[in-house]
Amino acid sequence: MKTTSTLVCKLFTFFTILFLNVLVVKAQCIAPLMVWQSAVLVSGTSGQIGAEYKFPSVIAGVDAFVTVKDIAGGASLTSVDDNTFGYSEAWQPVVKTPTSQGVSSSYVSFKIDFKDSATGSNHTFPCFQLSFIDVDGDNQHVKEFVAAKGANQIVVSNVTTLALSTISFNFIQATGTFHNYPGIDTSAYVTNINYNYINTDHIDEVRFGNITDSVFTVQDRYSCGYFRPITMTNFYVLPVKYVSFNAIAEENAVIIKWVTEQEVNNNYFEVERSFDASTFTAIGTIMAGFGAFSKNSYQLIDNAKELMSKTIVYYRLKQVDNMGKATYSNIIAVKLPVQQGRVVMQTSPNPFTENLNIRFTTTGNGLGEITIASINGQKIITQQTAVTKGYNNLQLNGLNRLAPGMYTVQLIINGTIISNQKIIKN
Template identity: 30%
Template sequence: MKLIFTSALACLTILTSSAQIESCPAGTDTNAIPKFSGVPSLVSGSALQQGAVYRYENVVTSPFTMYALVKIENVDKAKVVNIDERDLSNAGNDNRFQPQIAPDNTTLNGDRRGLITFSMTFYSAATNLPAPITGLRFTHYDMDGFTNGTTGWYREMGCVTNATGIITSSNPATQLLNAGDYTANGYLWKQYMGSTTEHGGVSSDPEVALVAEYLAASSVVFRMGYDFKKGNGSNLSSPSYRQYAAKFGCFSFVNGGTMPVMYSSFDAVVNDKSVLVKWITAQEMNNSHFEVERSFNNTDFTTAGIVLDGFAVNGTGKSYQFKDNSPALQEQPVAYYRLKQIDVDGKATYTKVLVVRLQAKPGITMQVSPNPFAESLNLRFNAAASGTAEIRIVNNYGQTLLSKQATISKGFNTVQVDGLNGLTPGMYIAQLIMNGTVIDNQRVIKN
């Protein structure tokens, strides 16, 4: 059994059969299992391209009607061939979202990984607000593939973020490979690579299924794609699309249909000798105020500040920020932040915990050039270990303007960040991030 958790909340489920993978925990509203039986309509953006948004009507009809919006958030070395197999002769499984994804290259002649980032958000048809649900379970089915020679492969991939628990099969043993954590597009991802053994059709076999469980969340962000390793095999010419499948369900409704706060974003970044904590809400009901809590050991949290109100950003949500100028920050290498949201009746809920590195990690020193810059930056640093790094360009308000993922090796590394010519002249911060933690910051100037 493999269990990986992103919070202290634990789940000890073992998947042993396709029947169990389809079942929901006790207390789940059995009517609230989304069905994607209709053909989705394109509501914004260009079809199958990054930024495209599709709408599924009547995915849930009891106890109230909900629709779902699917957005192609990001495209990286892959392409969406079809948003859902149901577009093709009304085929597929009613309960599943089934996109078709292929590599963006016509020939794979070297190691290559491609991923599509999707978001799925459920809305109340009556209010057009995000549906107040909890206990959502996301299941990624049929993560398989094939071998390429004796040392290479083509594996389907799946990545999840902000999950309470992640579950893979134990009996029979999972065929999924835990490929570790990495950061991209502002998320800390847990990534899994599929089997190198094909399973027939769109399989529900538990050994090639990944289940992620969530608390209060009307929206889920996930990635689907591939990992190709040539090994001693041949090039892969004209790779065709592969069928992916996911199910969303097993949720219940919060407090009879009301949820105090739904978050669109939550982030914390180093800004000179302070930390800027910022968050945006999508919906607020009976919210009194927020407390920003800080810890230096991820166990003992104290209140760093209180935020009573924010600025309206849409009809139902607001934008907030808090600048932590505590002198204690100068004495610590790392700080941890979370939000405590207080209702008007005194009840409190907590967000996930964010980690911010306040001092450069030993073994990693970053140099940035040219500085000032015009169109690109070169970041040079020594890394104590191999892994995945993310480079962010951040403005003085703590907003991430550009993000680039890079694979680094132990020792000296150089990463070039292009596409900066569109930035307004002024001062910015270049951040080096590893495993979700800011390792180093350098101020840079755009001419």
């Protein structure tokens, strides 16, 4: 989307019926043409978590109620719907980046409920489509992302600039690039994504967010959520819908399990492992199941020797379709059983705001050093302390001066690096 000075939200008003069978409920279902205008605050404080807005008559006899569910990473809601720019029938929230420079990921999320205008009871649509238009960047240091939960199918262009990732089960995020695409155009498929819904009266969560580098300019980002059936040519359907993904640590191994309920043109899965939640390595390949529209269960056992010396391990799934396109699941963390002689470090709270507790056990006395560094390795805070055999508890205070974002906390005892952990500053 565009900043105040560059946004030209001109949407072509051609709409065609999706021929995809995703919007079929016994017979073909045509997604309605919703009109989102004249939002009114009905409860809570405007722009704050818990604020509820009413969009009257999105179709005849049906109102949409939008509730601010969460505000994260220093973002703020400038407007729940801005028609100064853009297409007036679309839902166009404006989300401001954090007000201080620094690498960050920030967003505002909403819950949407559809209700009968006369009775106030829930209104179930046989089908509807939420299309995010022009998910891009500022040409410099900010790129946008959108996400929606619970869609029955997700469609992007076969050639797309969007990177797809899974936040949690059936909660898919699309992240644009730093490049800015002038104007907003429903036919600019490379920056668009469609979320298709069947037989529902709500969307549990929708996110509008921004990813910034260290030298971005604070700015409003205009978004365009369009509740209309926008057709893509050369479309690409997200191949896999997950039911569950988890991992269980045993004494000398980790068992990774996942279940899918829908697979379209799926080829294989790769299980990837990381010890820092950043750099992942493939540890096994599992071929896709045979039931495209039934539940398929998968399992892989990780018994690598490296696990013996670690306290926590991270896993994710890389799914590859028949065209070679890859999408990634959410990342799960597994706490490993304590081995005799191992030093274990725990940090809390994480994410933190002002204070950080660091707890660890050692097998002997010595000199300890705690370092907080930026993600590019620059040391920001270093604190030394005497450690004693057994349980130790340190607290770092006054961390509110740190910019929101991700950092690394490192524990060194007697000159040896014992542990590194990722921490997040809110």
